[in-house]
Amino acid sequence: xxxxATSLSLKASLAAWRSPLSRALHRNRSKPYSRYFxxxxxxxxxxxxxxxxxxxxxxxxxxxxxxxxDQRSQKVQDNQSVSWAEVCWYFTETRExxxxxxxxxxIGRNYPETALTEARLTTWRNLSDATRQQFFWPHPGQxxxxxxxxxxxxxxxxxxxxxxxxxxxNPDTVDHLELRGEPQNRTHYTRVDDxxxxxxxxx
Amino acid sequence: xxxxATSLSLKASLAAWRSPLSRALHRNRSKPYSRYFxxxxxxxxxxxxxxxxxxxxxxxxxxxxxxxxDQRSQKVQDNQSVSWAEVCWYFTETRExxxxxxxxxxIGRNYPETALTEARLTTWRNLSDATRQQFFWPHPGQxxxxxxxxxxxxxxxxxxxxxxxxxxxNPDTVDHLELRGEPQNRTHYTRVDDxxxxxxxxx
Numbered sequence: 103x104x105x106x107a108t109s110l111s112l113k114a115s116l117a118a119w120r121s122p123l124s125r126a127l128h129r130n131r132s133k134p135y136s137r138y139f140x141x142x143x144x145x146x147x148x149x150x151x152x153x154x155x156x157x158x159x160x161x162x163x164x165x166x167x168x169x170x171x172d173q174r175s176q177k178v179q180d181n182q183s184v185s186w187a188e189v190c191w192y193f194t195e196t197r198e199x200x201x202x203x204x205x206x207x208x209i210g211r212n213y214p215e216t217a218l219t220e221a222r223l224t225t226w227r228n229l230s231d232a233t234r235q236q237f238f239w240p241h242p243g244q245x246x247x248x249x250x251x252x253x254x255x256x257x258x259x260x261x262x263x264x265x266x267x268x269x270x271x272n273p274d275t276v277d278h279l280e281l282r283g284e285p286q287n288r289t290h291y292t293r294v295d296d297x298x299x300x301x302x303x304x305x
Numbered sequence: 306x307x308x309x310a311t312s313l314s315l316k317a318s319l320a321a322w323r324s325p326l327s328r329a330l331h332r333n334r335s336k337p338y339s340r341y342f343x344x345x346x347x348x349x350x351x352x353x354x355x356x357x358x359x360x361x362x363x364x365x366x367x368x369x370x371x372x373x374x375d376q377r378s379q380k381v382q383d384n385q386s387v388s389w390a391e392v393c394w395y396f397t398e399t400r401e402x403x404x405x406x407x408x409x410x411x412i413g414r415n416y417p418e419t420a421l422t423e424a425r426l427t428t429w430r431n432l433s434d435a436t437r438q439q440f441f442w443p444h445p446g447q448x449x450x451x452x453x454x455x456x457x458x459x460x461x462x463x464x465x466x467x468x469x470x471x472x473x474x475n476p477d478t479v480d481h482l483e484l485r486g487e488p489q490n491r492t493h494y495t496r497v498d499d500x501x502x503x504x505x506x507x508x
Binding site: 133135141143144148149152187239241243244247252285301305 | 357444
């Protein structure tokens with residue numbers, strides 16, 4: 103990873119909340135939708151936006167969550183004005199919720215940092231072909247195009263299109279609520295100077 | 306319902322998106338968590354917030370979604386600055402997502418409209434005793450209190466405490482994405498002068 107300000111601010115040792123989150127992912131692994139979380143951002147007009155995205159793991163040697171998104175989507179547009187996000191991740195089997203808040207980074211083809219454009223390429227290679235197809239569909243949110251616009255294409259697994267972006271969320275606070283506690287347990291993690299402070303809160 | 310501006314703006318005939326949403330609730334009814342959705346709001350500092358809440362039905366003769374919340378919670382504080390919300394509601398069995406965006410209204414004990422404070426009372430009566438107990442717990446988000454603060458109390462089902470609030474979300478746009486389509490189907494609903502315009506969009 104290069105020495106630029108961005109990568110320095112991302113690079114970190116394993117945060118204290120990574121272990122309970124890994125445990126939740128493991129214990130809910132029988133449900134494919136356990137890898138889906140809801141991502142809140144803020145539109146340029148100040149209103150909130152909220153949608154489901156798929157967790158694609160963590161950027162190596164950081165605590166940044168990865169998802170993939172389309173350059174043409176509203177959330178990439180939103181990111182140009184306000185680059186904050188909050189993830190809400192509810193696990194149905196173990197009945198626990200993680201809220202992860204922090205800065206949102208969108209990595210497109212021309213992002214000026216090699217380590218991150220390489221992560222973009224690696225993530226593209228790991229996608230299913232069905233997911234890759236979606237980046238060749240017509241403009242999201244525009245009036246529905248004809249079926250022929252959605253036809254399956256031959257896609258190079260080593261060459262992501264310009265529409266393909268990596269989304270990175272680098273949390274600075276994490277709130278973990280366990281509904282099964284008696285009463286519920288709530289643990290709060292705050293990053294202060296690259297250290298994580300942990301506290302138990304009232305639910 | 307009274308003639309005030311608020312109730313007039315809430316009162317409405319059944320919106321076009323109510324039928325597909327009812328169908329989703331029905332087809333996913335075997336999973337209790339199908340009644341949970343993620344609610345995004347905006348903090349006073351402009352950052353997004355996102356948490357899971359429980360759907361408590363619709364306010365009669367309106368298209369406003371009901372949830373319950375604590376007067377002391379962050380989302381009630383947020384609501385004093387920006388009163389917009391977006392719900393993201395993902396149904397795991399049928400693999401479809403509804404995004405509902407609109408104004409958020411918090412109805413506390415002293416809200417100046419009888420019809421809405423009556424709805425607050427009705428909702429309180431319909432809660433389980435376990436849920437009612439939570440409104441007598443110590444201040445949410447404060448350092449964890451002793452176990453004795455969480456002891457079960459005798460609660461009057463006709464007398465909600467001042468901490469108990471109704472949250473109402475009155476959507477002005479609804480986006481319905483069906484992942485099972487080939488390709489996915491996306492239907493968009495926009496309210497224009499109390500009419501709902503429906504369009505098919507690219508997913």
